[in-house]
Amino acid sequence: MTSALPVRLSGRDPRTRMRVLLAPVVLGVLVLGLWQLAVESFEIDPFVIPSPQAIFDRFITNISSIVDGVTVTGRNALMGLVIGAVIGIVGALLASATWIFDEMTAPLVAALSVIPIVALAPVLYTLYGAAAETARIIVAALSVIVPVYLNTLRGLRQVRPVHRDLMRSHAASAPQVARTVTLPTATPYVFTGLRIASSLAVISALIAEYFGGPVGGLGKSITSAAASSNYPLAWAYVLGAILLGLAFYVVTLLVERFFTRHTGSD
Amino acid sequence: MSTVASPGATGAGSTTTAVTVTRVHRLFAAQGKGSSVSALEDVDLTVADGEFVSLIGPSGCGKSTLLRLIADLDQPTSGTVEVFGKPAQRARLDHDYGIAFQQAGLLPWRSVTANVELPLELHGMDRRARRDRVGELLELVGLSDFAKHYPDQLSGGMQQRVAIARSLAEKPKLLLMDEPFGALDEITRERMQNELVRIGAETGAAVVFVTHSIPEAVFLSDRVVVMSPRPGRIVDVVPSDLGAAERRDDSFRDDAAFFHTVARVREHLHGTPVSGIRGVENQ
Numbered sequence: 001m002t003s004a005l006p007v008r009l010s011g012r013d014p015r016t017r018m019r020v021l022l023a024p025v026v027l028g029v030l031v032l033g034l035w036q037l038a039v040e041s042f043e044i045d046p047f048v049i050p051s052p053q054a055i056f057d058r059f060i061t062n063i064s065s066i067v068d069g070v071t072v073t074g075r076n077a078l079m080g081l082v083i084g085a086v087i088g089i090v091g092a093l094l095a096s097a098t099w100i101f102d103e104m105t106a107p108l109v110a111a112l113s114v115i116p117i118v119a120l121a122p123v124l125y126t127l128y129g130a131a132a133e134t135a136r137i138i139v140a141a142l143s144v145i146v147p148v149y150l151n152t153l154r155g156l157r158q159v160r161p162v163h164r165d166l167m168r169s170h171a172a173s174a175p176q177v178a179r180t181v182t183l184p185t186a187t188p189y190v191f192t193g194l195r196i197a198s199s200l201a202v203i204s205a206l207i208a209e210y211f212g213g214p215v216g217g218l219g220k221s222i223t224s225a226a227a228s229s230n231y232p233l234a235w236a237y238v239l240g241a242i243l244l245g246l247a248f249y250v251v252t253l254l255v256e257r258f259f260t261r262h263t264g265s266d
Numbered sequence: 267m268s269t270v271a272s273p274g275a276t277g278a279g280s281t282t283t284a285v286t287v288t289r290v291h292r293l294f295a296a297q298g299k300g301s302s303v304s305a306l307e308d309v310d311l312t313v314a315d316g317e318f319v320s321l322i323g324p325s326g327c328g329k330s331t332l333l334r335l336i337a338d339l340d341q342p343t344s345g346t347v348e349v350f351g352k353p354a355q356r357a358r359l360d361h362d363y364g365i366a367f368q369q370a371g372l373l374p375w376r377s378v379t380a381n382v383e384l385p386l387e388l389h390g391m392d393r394r395a396r397r398d399r400v401g402e403l404l405e406l407v408g409l410s411d412f413a414k415h416y417p418d419q420l421s422g423g424m425q426q427r428v429a430i431a432r433s434l435a436e437k438p439k440l441l442l443m444d445e446p447f448g449a450l451d452e453i454t455r456e457r458m459q460n461e462l463v464r465i466g467a468e469t470g471a472a473v474v475f476v477t478h479s480i481p482e483a484v485f486l487s488d489r490v491v492v493m494s495p496r497p498g499r500i501v502d503v504v505p506s507d508l509g510a511a512e513r514r515d516d517s518f519r520d521d522a523a524f525f526h527t528v529a530r531v532r533e534h535l536h537g538t539p540v541s542g543i544r545g546v547e548n549q
Contacts, residue, residue: 160369172388184375
């Protein structure tokens with residue numbers, strides 16, 4: 001049922017857990033070491049790729065402006081995530097309740113899922129003005145709607161026949177069935193959708209900055225640092241973007257874990 | 267052999283009936299155009315108050331369909347199903363029966379307590395009374411120590427016991443069970459059968475029990491209803507009045523009368539006399 005979940009760390013014995021955590025850390029350190037060694041020994045130019053040491057230096061010295069960028073992009077991504085999630089969940093509830101709505105929206109959702117949503121950014125900037133963050137939030141929200149909608153709708157259709165029989169045998173009313181069976185069944189799927197959407201929200205909010213809008217945000221900072229040939233600084237902002245995306249992913253993953261902790265009996 | 271003992275029946279003189287199935291047919295539309303499959307054909311069955319009746323037969327004989335008709339999870343094509351003298355739908359709406367399925371069907375996001383109290387919660391019993399009743403039920407099925415556990419932390423047998431506790435929550439006078447032990451191993455299964463005999467005796471409920479295990483049917487039942495497939499119909503009803511419920515324990519499984527009844531049921535299932543079963547002569 002939730003086989004798409006990554007490996008669970010909890011509930012294993014400590015030695016296995018150590019090994020699961022240690023292996024990627026060792027690999028990461030090894031790659032960074034080789035990278036540093038290669039840049040130094042082959043004297044690779046920073047515009048090709050700067051050394052991890054240089055990137056890290058810039059990261060530390062520019063930490064306050066990176067935090068500012070993370071705040072701007074992160075806020076846009078979060079607002080987009082919340083707005084898109086609400087639209088996606090409400091849409092899925094409507095679609096599962098009324099087949100006509102489902103039939104009507106199916107082609108729309110298919111169309112929405114193939115639009116390169118960030119490509120809408122220039123249009124939205126002219127619509128809402130280049131001084132406002134609105135366009136970026138909308139881009140993030142649009143990218144979130146489809147995965148949340150599809151996962152929620154799938155979850156709402158996972159009610160097991162035995163549970164349906166059970167509720168019928170107890171003469172449960174429609175609201176009772178929704179509250180005690182349908183919604184709890186769908187909940188883990190909703191959070192799986194949110195986990196997938198969270199990374200998309202950050203990426204979309206960041207890339208939307210490339211197409212214009214107000215100064216501030218990681219995307220703008222990356223382009224301006226690269227434009228002034230300050231490549232290690234550009235990479236330092238990229239590192240900031242990676243950390244932001246990771247934070248979104250981990251938080252949504254933990255929430256998803258919480259809601260899937262008791263699934264899959266008999 | 268004319269009268270069938272109904273142990274546990276209340277009001278000895280006027281034995282009311284728990285279930286009355288009259289001339290029931292159930293046709294299912296088949297995948298092909300126009301054709302249909304007869305799942306049940308001309309089925310008559312009565313179950314007295316407090317009586318334990320098993321439905322047995324090979325796959326496709328309609329035994330589960332019959333149970334679903336009694337539970338009003340499905341409707342007959344023709345004929346009537348009455349539960350405690352009312353139409354099956356009325357009985358379902360009045361919460362007159364408890365039901366257990368082959369899959370335990372517990373809600374995985376609810377604790378054992380919350381699962382058992384589900385019917386009580388749906389029907390508006392207040393929290394305090396619910397907790398008291400759940401305490402009694404968990405004691406009855408021997409799971410008092412697992413009240414706060416979740417279904418995924420329990421074995422298959424324990425999950426099934428929780429499902430049985432749930433089916434008993436509203437003290438129903440009729441219990442419908444659709445192969446509740448079908449997915450359990452033999453050892454757990456026999457233990458569960460012993461417990462069901464005890465629970466049946468303690469609650470005095472009538473039970474309709476679907477199974478495809480002959481010894482299980484004979485061990486548990488007052489009467490065994492033997493069914494045949496395509497079309498599903500009742501072949502015969504074998505009384506298994508081997509004494510009161512208190513006498514049905516593990517030693518009873520080795521009893522000559524037990525083997526005798528098992529042989530009779532098997533004979534009806536196969537349609538031909540089975541000779542020489544442990545030297546028991548059939549009437």
